[in-house]
Amino acid sequence: MKLAGIDIGSRSLEFVLMDGDSCQIVERFQAETSIDLAAQLRSLKEKKAWDALVSTGYGRHLSQKMLGGEVVTEIKAYTTSAHHFYPDIPTVIDLGGQDTKALLINRHNGQLVKFEMNDKCSAGTGKFFEMMAATLGLSLSELVAAAIRGNKSLEINSTCTVFAESEVISLLTTGVSVEDIARAIHESLLNKLVSLLSRMMTSESPSILFVGGGAKNVALVSLLSDALGKKVVVPEHPDFFGAYGAALFAKQTLNKPMETI
Structure with missing residues (x-):
């Protein structure tokens, strides 16, 4: 069957x-x-x-x-x-191309307790990485690799992808390295994920399950784990x-x- x-x-x-x-x-x-x-x-x-x-x-x-x-x-x-x-992980984050979902699940009966969703703007989704990579003239995998090499924290303040793109271009013209800009791009989206997850985590959330295509981004996974102080579990086929x-x-x-x- x-x-x-x-x-x-x-x-x-x-x-x-x-x-x-x-x-x-x-x-x-x-x-x-x-x-x-x-x-x-x-x-x-x-x-x-x-x-x-x-x-x-x-x-x-x-x-x-x-x-x-x-x-x-x-x-x-x-x-x-x-x-x-x-079944032992109650908090889940799904980063897709057009929306991001955070879930809190009752680990005893599998019922959804609550969820939050960001689908208002691409700045909080996987599409954001694609657009920023294109701005830098990089592929998505090259953007991730560059972010891993970046070591200087910068802020991209705009919550809109269009304005964030302008900030990225401005950083480039002032001589900031591509690696540090790539890291800043990841940290910008990271802040949105942490905000969503902060409303989904409980004392029973020793780790976070990260699924969706965005979970393949190893730079983001590492930054998320550091920011939350928790283990981030990524399945073999998260998408x-x-x-x-x-x-x-x-x-x-x-x-x-x-x-x-």
């Missing part, structure tokens, strides 16, 4: 197949979200087979229309997968946790009808 979970975000699509008995992941697939998402989903349907499917993410309703199955919110999907794989949660929900649809969430 194969359970399918699909997470369609603004930047990428993640699809997983899970064994229904063991809940082990048997297949993963990731691609950039196409402009013609409907065609992308038709192709996926032709190539993959499953017994039950649940979709999540921004494109979940189109996915349901094209592929069938049920839908679940991203918050519910991340809560489910985080508690399933890391698949939405799809994992959707697949776990798919198991429920085999046993009883599930209302759209």
Whole structure:
């Protein structure tokens, strides 16, 4: 029995197949979200087979229309997968391309206690890194590597990406090194993550689970751990946790009808 979970975000699509008995992941697939998402989903349907499917993410309703199955919110999907794989970690941060979510989960029953979300501006999301890297003429991986080498703390005060870009250009023209600017860019977003997490952490939060594509940023992970004074746990495939949660929900649809969430 194969359970399918699909997470369609603004930047990428993640699809997983899970064994229904063991809940082990048997297949993963990731691609950039196409402009013609409907065609992308038709192709996926032709190539993959499953017994039950649940979709999540921004494109979940189109996915349901094209592929069938049920839908679940991203918050519910991340809560489910985080508690399933890391039941002892109650605090979760998800840094995606267009939004950032912080969750507090009851580690005894897996229920969501509360959450905070930053989706008002790209300055608090993974998109911010992409735009700042482009401003510096770097790839995203080069920006991360430069930030690791940076050793001087600078402030980028603007909370808007457009104005932050102007600050970065101004720093460049005054002779500040690319490495120190890259570190400042990371620290700017770090401050927003710490602010979100400060409202989600309790005395039962000895560590933080970091998921989403942004969790692959090793410079940010290190800075976040130092800022919080806590261990930051990054799973092997952090960007698949939405799809994992959707697949776990798919198991429920085999046993009883599930209302759209």
